[in-house]
Amino acid sequence: MSQSPTILIVPGLRDHVEEHWQTILERKLPKACSVAPLEHDKLSCAARVEALQQTIAKIEGPVIIVAHSAGVMITVHWAQKYQRPVQGAVLAAPADLETPLPAGYPALDTLRDNGWLPIPRSRLPFPSIVAASTNDPLSTYERASQYASDWGSELVDAGAVGHINPASGFGAWPLAEELIRRLG
Template sequence: MTLSNTPSTLLFVPGLRDHVAEHWQTLLEAKLRAAGHKAVSVPPLEVDKLSCAARVAALDKTINAIEGPVILVAHSAGVMITVHWARRHTRKIHGALLATPADLDTPLPSGYPTREVLQENGWLPCPRNPLPFPSIVAASRDDPLASFERVAGMAADWGGRLVDLGEVGHLNPAAGFGPWPMAEALIHELI
């Protein structure tokens, strides 16, 4: 079975920067939709952009609008939105690709929200309990937003299969990704 003929809807969960035109999630969603596949993404927030509760509510609203099986495709803080959602909601999810999660429990580089701001907005502590659905956690060896060891620990705690991507930075346009062909292969493993 290919991605284009699976009955599942792929739901893309972007990080805090929302939809970036050159991002692999945006490009893959457009590619799949053009091929007739059911692919949607959580819409950007207009207010409360740093609120974890608002992000989780937006994810929940989008999930509830989908009939049939759902596969989540999350990146960066989108992974944290996903794990916060899983702790609070019971909708069955077919599986999730959790790509380069941001380690919000550790101070982020300059230009990102501080731990204090993240705490005030409900992000901390990040859930580490087992997820109620199969997951693949894709980790980078040189991600500025999370060490490989920390992501490996998250994957173990969540019950996910860890995939070592090598040195791919944060797997975003700043790290040289546009398209990320491996995403399709990893999603296919969840079908």
Template structure:
């Protein structure tokens, strides 16, 4: 079985960050290209609630039959870490964790404060080894997570770490739309263990 066949047989679950689905974001563009894909539905209420975000991931996973590869970005990575520490409802084949947002360190203006994140259940960020293979892809100039912190998260979670270079937060604001490496990482995760 080839990696491409494995991707086709697995459903990719897109877990966006707090800003949810952005039309020109690489996750949205990737979702249009893949044969089997679902996305975590945007929240109508309690948008900053970690518990609601975790429940949304759990609902999305429950709606999928067969193997699942999760593709999370930014705070979506932390949502998945919280899901993995709280829910044991579903096995995941693997996860791509791109540009994790360090919610324990003050972020730039326009993002939630540490106090707001703490009040909504985000802190502390779980550091348990994830119960599935994962790849953390970090940027050397991400304004939301220093490279050393991204490496630390990867070590804690038992993830393989890949340094992407100077790609900012790997989002449209940092000049990124399509991200072909995502498909390469998904192929690696889809390869039978």
């Protein structure tokens, strides 16, 4: 009998938001955990990659990563550096950090200075699904499609769902569970 995977939540730069679908998903699923918020170096890509590594290193057995926004970029940076087997990854609403972001988000210079750029474009060493919105303010659908192609990911059109976050009207996001099942 095979062991069921642990679902590892990788949040974006806003970390844990109570009404976010990732937080709701973590509470709902029996084998789920999350990368803890950083106390220092919150904009450091390297610090976030190391936080992901510290969390995943504690998990025994299969893992499915569920990342959102900048969490997707944390995951692809992590995959460039570490070799731990991963059963699969749901990469939701990847933030295009190479294009100027809307007001209220870090500037490109800040992201570049903190190690986020360039975004890794190598094929991921595990199965993955990029779920992209057709009207995401943080990435065009075309850009998300290019990421999916570069990473060897299946692309799922999530519809006109904004950034798939509370500001876009999302608390629970049932599609996330469906995509996890596809990787399971």
